[in-house]
Amino acid sequence: MTDTQSSSTITKSESIQRPRLVTTPLTEPFWDRANEGELLIQHCSNCGHRQHYPRNICTSCWADEPMWMSASGNGVVWTFTLVEKPGHPAWADEVPYVIALVELEEGPRMMTRIVDCPPETVAVGMPVSLAPMWDNQLNQMLLSFAPAVSE
Numbered sequence: 659m660t661d662t663q664s665s666s667t668i669t670k671s672e673s674i675q676r677p678r679l680v681t682t683p684l685t686e687p688f689w690d691r692a693n694e695g696e697l698l699i700q701h702c703s704n705c706g707h708r709q710h711y712p713r714n715i716c717t718s719c720w721a722d723e724p725m726w727m728s729a730s731g732n733g734v735v736w737t738f739t740l741v742e743k744p745g746h747p748a749w750a751d752e753v754p755y756v757i758a759l760v761e762l763e764e765g766p767r768m769m770t771r772i773v774d775c776p777p778e779t780v781a782v783g784m785p786v787s788l789a790p791m792w793d794n795q796l797n798q799m800l801l802s803f804a805p806a807v808s809e
């Protein structure tokens with residue numbers, strides 16, 4: 659293989675399309691409201707349990723059809739990892755970035771991205787708040803979090 663051939667096989671990451679978002683009737687309300695910058699979680703009208711991600715039953719008492727509720731968007735980093743090699747080449751230009759499990763003040767933990775800060779400043783227990791980011795390729799608002807602004 660010549661140099662010309664090898665360089666023509668390298669594709670810039672921005673030309674690689676991100677995997678398409680797949681929604682279901684169960685998850686559509688979550689993604690629709692996310693486009694308005696709102697974080698929906700589920701709560702159970704039978705036992706009061708709150709959960710994320712969306713499911714057809716309450717994971718505490720198994721009651722059918724948990725209800726939607728708007729979450730405050732406040733939480734703390736429960737754990738995190740620094741991504742230096744993305745799982746898909748479409749995110750290659752964005753490394754390093756932080757993927758975290760954020761414990762929401764309503765209780766559930768959700769996997770998300772921590773933005774608007776140097777990755778090395780992210781720590782377990784760090785207060786964070788919702789920081790939605792529009793993704794042009796996905797045509798979808800993604801519910802990232804950023805360090806909480808102290809009051």
Ligand SMILES: [Zn+2]
Pocket residue numbers: 702703704705706707716717718719720721
């Ligand atoms: Zn329940």
